[in-house]
Amino acid sequence: MTSMLSIQNLHATVADKPILKGVTLDVPAGQVHAIMGPNGAGKSTLSYVLSGRGGYEVTEGSATLNGEDLLALEPNERAAKGVFLSFQYPLEIPGVPALTFIRTALNAQRRARGEDEIAAPAFLKLAKEKAAALKIDFDMLKRGLNVGFSGGEKKRMEILQMAMLSPKFLILDETDSGLDIDALKIVSEGVNALRAPDRGMLVITHYQRLLDYIKPDRVHVLAAGRIVASGGPELAHQLEAEGYDKYTVAA
Ligand SMILES: Nc1ncnc2c1ncn2[C@@H]1O[C@H](COP(=O)(O)OP(=O)(O)OP(=O)(O)O)[C@@H](O)[C@H]1O
Numbered sequence: 001m002t003s004m005l006s007i008q009n010l011h012a013t014v015a016d017k018p019i020l021k022g023v024t025l026d027v028p029a030g031q032v033h034a035i036m037g038p039n040g041a042g043k044s045t046l047s048y049v050l051s052g053r054g055g056y057e058v059t060e061g062s063a064t065l066n067g068e069d070l071l072a073l074e075p076n077e078r079a080a081k082g083v084f085l086s087f088q089y090p091l092e093i094p095g096v097p098a099l100t101f102i103r104t105a106l107n108a109q110r111r112a113r114g115e116d117e118i119a120a121p122a123f124l125k126l127a128k129e130k131a132a133a134l135k136i137d138f139d140m141l142k143r144g145l146n147v148g149f150s151g152g153e154k155k156r157m158e159i160l161q162m163a164m165l166s167p168k169f170l171i172l173d174e175t176d177s178g179l180d181i182d183a184l185k186i187v188s189e190g191v192n193a194l195r196a197p198d199r200g201m202l203v204i205t206h207y208q209r210l211l212d213y214i215k216p217d218r219v220h221v222l223a224a225g226r227i228v229a230s231g232g233p234e235l236a237h238q239l240e241a242e243g244y245d246k247y248t249v250a251a
């Protein structure tokens with residue numbers, strides 16, 4: 001099976017401090033892989049490095065998407081290639097309505113791909129359809145992005161962005177606290193609805209419970225900057241029962 005996302009021996013530093021110390025990971029198209037691991041292991045760092053955030057230096061190794069060198073691309077080019085990163089801590093943007101934000105992002109990506117911008121009526125129709133499907137009150141999309149949104153509302157908004165941008169590869173860095181059962185279901189339904197043969201996903205989470213809904217194809221443990229174990233969904237249950245002790249000691 002050919003990989004969509006292929007990460008080989010990836011090393012990266014933040015402020016000259018080595019954080020990723022040889023991550024190797026392959027996600028084939030059509031699959032959802034989960035990454036679990038202790039606090040400070042480098043999970044968010046991996047997602048930032050893949051999205052091209054400034055301040056992270058790759059010192060060794062590679063990351064390709066469908067064979068193309070991801071690390072050589074600017075962050076906006078990666079987005080145009082269809083890489084979507086959801087943040088562990090979503091940004092609040094006062095004064096920019098969510099609707100404007102999504103339309104700007106969508107059109108920037110279309111322009112970068114040499115496509116026409118989406119016309120306002122078509123965009124509004126699409127936004128209304130997707131919002132209704134996600135049970136989002138359309139008026140909320142006129143408020144500043146994420147400003148004063150509850151944790152669950154931010155989650156819905158994120159899933160709406162994913163549904164509107166229809167990315168090729170998604171990296172979800174799930175927040176580690178404050179999601180109620182409904183929010184977990186929103187995330188998992190959003191992920192499951194976006195499963196497609198030509199799409200891959202990486203879901204970073206501390207919730208074994210979330211993985212019960214998502215049913216990932218593979219689960220990986222990231223500890224001290226490396227993937228130290230991989231397995232099926234049963235690995236998430238084992239971690240829930242046993243913790244990370246044996247991995248952190250080994251690392
Ligand atoms: N600017 C920085 N300077 C120094 N160290 C940093 C900086 N940014 C991140 N780190 C360190 O990098 C390490 C990895 O952080 P990262 O956010 O990737 O962990 P994580 O696996 O996502 O943890 P969590 O499960 O808590 O979200 C941490 O020890 C963190 O303190």
Ligand SMILES: [Mg+2]
Nearest residue numbers: 043044045088
């Ligand atoms: Mg993190």
